[in-house]
Amino acid sequence: MKSKLDVHGLNSYYGGAHILNNVHLKANASEVVALLGRNGAGKSTTFASLVGLVERCKGSIIFDDQEISDKPTHEIIRLGLGYVPEDRRIFTDLTVEENLLVGKQDERDGVRGWTEEMLFTLFPNLAEMRHRPGGQMSGGEQQMLTIARTLMGNPSMVLLDEPSEGLSPKIVEEMANAILEMKKHGLSIIISEQNLHFARLISDRAYIIEKGEIRYEGTMADLDKNDEIKNAYLAV
């Protein structure tokens, strides 16, 4: 079966430092893949590299049969690869609706699109605050808005960088449900996570990254049984 996203030999540098070392990654259609690892292991850099936000970066990134490693960020996004960065980056002066407007793009062939109303169903909290400036929302509401904003671009795949970070356990549960809804909608999703409990609830497969290298790949179920690996890299 052909992969939705296929990454080979990805190397990234920041200043003089070699951050990613031959990273490989695959994700299929309608699959949730978890990229696990501690902070500084290279999860965020991997995502940023995939969408062209890392200046010095080489390797092969095939998305929907197309090499995208040499494309600028906005072109990659417009091909349908959505990206939600870890610090949310809501436009705090803009209202919820205006935030969504910035993310809006035309529908793509073969991708089920999203309307504002569908997103308000997915994240009911947002519906009540359409005209509220982003800066006056709580952390959990902002996290939902940032995902909704990316979905407005009608992506076929979404990269979610640490969606559970800094959220209360109850909101994290809601987030897990929303991600499963997105999967049902037909999206491929890669999440980067430190919270294994959360990742386990939603992921089909998992990669573990450590010091910029992929150290493990397998199904989430296999990883869950493998205490040795979990102790070595995640130490739960």
Next chain:
Amino acid sequence: MDFLFIQFLNGLSSASSLFLVASGLSIIFGVTHITNFAHGAFYMLGAYVAYTLTEAWMGAIGFWGGIIVAAGTVALFGALIEIILLRRIYRSPELFQLLATFGITLIIEDLVIQVWGAEDLLGRRAPGLDGAIDIFGQAFPTYELVLIALGPICLCALWLLFNRTRWGVLVRAATQDRMMVSALGVNQAWLFTGVFTLGVFLAALGGAVQIPRDAVHNAMDLQIIVEAFVIVVIGGFGNVLGAFLASFIIAELNSFGILLFPKISMILMFIVMALVLVVRPYGLLGKAETHARTALGNVVRPLAPLTRKAKNWVLAALLVFLILPIFADDFVLNVGSEILIFALFAASLHLMMGVGGMVSFGHAAYFGLGAYGVALLVKFLNMPMEAAIVIAPLLAIAGAIIFGWFCVRLSGVYLAMLTLAFAQISWSIIFQWDDVTGGDNGLLGIWPSEWASNQQAFYYMTLVIVIAALYAIRRIIFSPFGYTLRGCRDSLLRADAIGIDRLRIQWFGFVLAGSFSGLAGVLYAYLKGSVFPDYISIPLSVDGLVMVLLGGIQTVAGPIIGAGVFKALSTIIISHTEFWKIILGAFIVILVVAFPQGIVGFFLERFGSKEEDIAEEKQ
């Protein structure tokens, strides 16, 4: 009463042009973070091109067509500059971008003289609007009424653009977080080009509609850029409505100030700006700068003590300076003394902006106060040089103590603009207070003591004082106080959390920088034998910035080398060509593109030790 009303209307009609220019500046800054010094030059170009077109095209359509086409042409020119030059330097520190646009300004100023000549040009009246209407028995030009309407119309148009179109919402989003906008699939490069073009269009339009009112001349850029900056600061950066309010305030201030306070009319706006900033540190409608914006001139490379290799270089340079008098003539020695003095000036500015994180657009204030301190001591007390050198800097210190107390309460561009305001206020006092300071004529006859009166002796004296002062600055930078100052720059939050009284530390740093600058001014007064209001003026403050940035802000040696290169170059260029502005401007632009880390930073990166990288790889 009637007269006052007419004066009020006059103010309103000037406000429109000011608003056009200032809103353009504000929008460009908001999105691209570029402090566009060339904005005044685009305003001037708009006026010149409109002059040519309205002379060539007849009738009302020709006139208004000419105005619009002129603004459009200049906007396209601006777009070209953005695409060719600015796109290369968006990742550079913000002050470097300022420097590049300063270079562009110099080039445009000279080009304008080459194309249109140095004479003032009087533009045509607008056809059909060249009459006047009767208001309370006074004749008021019809054209002015059109201008009065233009401001609010443009404000509404901009409001609709930013709130009712997707492009406008994208611009507002990019103002907050440009990386995120491109991560949502927006082509950031073209968004920037569009915003820059819009901003330049507004500036050029502001210039073009001026031609029936005022003569077009080649110095109109400097005056308007300073006013526009003041307006943007009073209104709050990136806030169009704030710019509108502030334009109104400044225009009316100009209009009535000339009647009420003729002596200080030129600096009224600076006084108002200072007052506004003291009450509202981010302008009338501005908000605290968001996390997305790093402090001006912020750097992260840790300062390191000199390596053995670097020490050898310093010794070699010292040796060159020591033996220079053996083979150099008086002219060279004079230039050598000047370079040394400006090295101290630049180093003192670096202490404030590089180490302290407080960018100053008015560092000449303390230089000038020092120089005038000497002049006054010599003129009124006939004080000998040896005593004057020690006492004169006290005037600069006093100035820094007062101005600094206000300035350290602000941050970023607002702080920088307040330093400019205080420099202008000082300049104005000196310029206007004829009886004491000699006003425009300056004070003459400030000669060194007998023993130091020949070039060689004076050169050695300067060398000793400057080297001692530079050594002192270096020691301060590596002392606990210097570290604390740097800490306040790095993280206010952390400084506060470990018991550092930030205001006191920065105030103290401000005063120290001012006193070294004053010392440089003292030496300069003796070198030239006279003092003039120029010593305290904006161009000298800008020169200081150029020197620091040219050399590189992240090292202690950078500003010193920057001062040497800048002074030597400008001396050579000015003495060999009349196109010195074009050459200097082009040189600055090329340097900014080729050496985004400054000259010293560039060499460090190329040839310096790679310890950090090695340390990183070992991890």
Next chain:
Amino acid sequence: MSSLVVKGLSKYFGGVKAVNNVDFEVQKGELLALIGPNGAGKSTCFNMLNGQLAADAGSIKLFDEEIIGLQPRQVWRKGVGRTFQIAATFTSMSVIENVQMAIISYHKRLLSMLPFAGSLYKEEAYELLELVSMEDQANRPCGMLAYGDVKRLELAIALANDPKILLMDEPAAGMAPNERIALMQLTADIVKDKGISVLFTEHDMDVVFSHANRVMVLNRGEVIALGLPSEIRENEEVQSIYLGTGAVYDEELVGNA
């Protein structure tokens, strides 16, 4: 014995009661966790405790001394250390220099201009770094540290003035599970060793339930529960507004340290 006694602490933003009449005490030598939904007022509470935000009403007593209304730097001199949710360090300095700065400040030598700052209190700073196992990174530029290491550095800085109480804002955020446990274990050891108290906010319930001696729950600016971890865990109100079903934190408690 209580090291910190808070009474009637309140803060209003416009008409919103961000923190409303909050009372609590921190016992000497305990780790008290402050949890609650996003926007419940935890950060506001913290910022008032260290003086960053002026309280509208209430009293904060540190060993019977009123510290409300003081500037953050004055609060620090009274013995309240703080670490931040988003780490705040001097990025243009090395790791050890960051610690040295705190010690220099403690000894009130910030205005001194003669000595080289880099050689002042080096041994003391090194000892603090050893305490948090950061000694081998002492000379690295602070801007290059891994996230977890920055958090440990912040802990060392916070200990530089022999604090009586530490305020830690999401100390474990952004760290891997093993690092979280290690950092909290380290903190607990230091607390025991030096006899100080810790008040911390945290969203990671593994950390809270395994290391906190007591837990306080804030919702809409008010304290809705305060008790032992086991009590809080079973509290139905807390479950419905904050804890959820427990699916996203560990089912089995790591033994209480």
